[in-house]
Amino acid sequence: MSGPESVEGAGAIPRGTQRRDIPQRSTGWAARAADAMAGAGLTPNQISVLSVVFAAFGAALLVASAHVGTPVRSVLLVAVAVLLPLRLLANMLDGMLAVEKGMHSPVGDLYNEVPDRLSDVLVFAAAGYATAGAWIVGTTDVGVVLGWSAAIAAVLTAYVRSLGAANGTGNFFHGPMAKPARMWVIVAAALVSLAEPTLPFEEGTVFAVALVVVVAGSVATVIVRLRLVARRMTAEGESA
Secondary structure, three states, rough: OOOOOOOOOOOOOOOOOOOOOOHHHEEEEEEEEHHHHHHHOOOOOHHHHHHHHHHHHHHHHHHHOOOHHHHHHHHHHHHHHHHHHHHHHHHHHHHHHHHHHOOOOOOHHHHHHHHHHHHHHHHHHHHHOOOOOOEEEEOHHHHHHHHHHHHHHHHHHHHHHHHHHHHOOOOOOOOOOOHHHHHHHEEEEEHHHHHHHHHOOOOOHHHHHHHHHHHHHHHHHHHHHHHHHHHHEEEEEEEE
């Protein structure tokens, strides 16, 4: 995720070293995975597109989970809990190839941002449909509303970060509900949902609660980042 002074993944042209702090990036297994992908001739941009494929499959399974019986639903939810981390893994590896391997491209920033935003929308909207009508108010399926709200809020967190970078403040990855946290909330919800048949509430309730967490955390993240961007812009304006 890159701006005037930084880059994270997707083959963007290196313009600094400011990136999201991902501890796994420095591990041996990550380096070997990046080497393997580079050896296979994959480019950072292709890996960015692959991240959307993982997200799209996960989203399809989330939607399907609301329309099948318990045994099949359990299999689908386990698959979701595998696919979404693979999306994050692809997001990390595209950056490693772009920066550490020097495989950047002029359109890397586009491949870095657009697939991420598309993946967020797919996953959170699908999670809303996975609530299976657990929360209905009148004729409104609250779970679906929460899903789309989470999708919008997730895009807004990235928009504020990119807005700051575009105004020369750099990328701020601060806040309680950045991209990795958002994905892990849904992964956790998928796994906890496996126990719903034994719990005293409607199937889909866990996903509904998870989406409330994502929406609230994303709003808080937007506020945190806006304040940081505004503070930096104000400081630079006063020193100019």
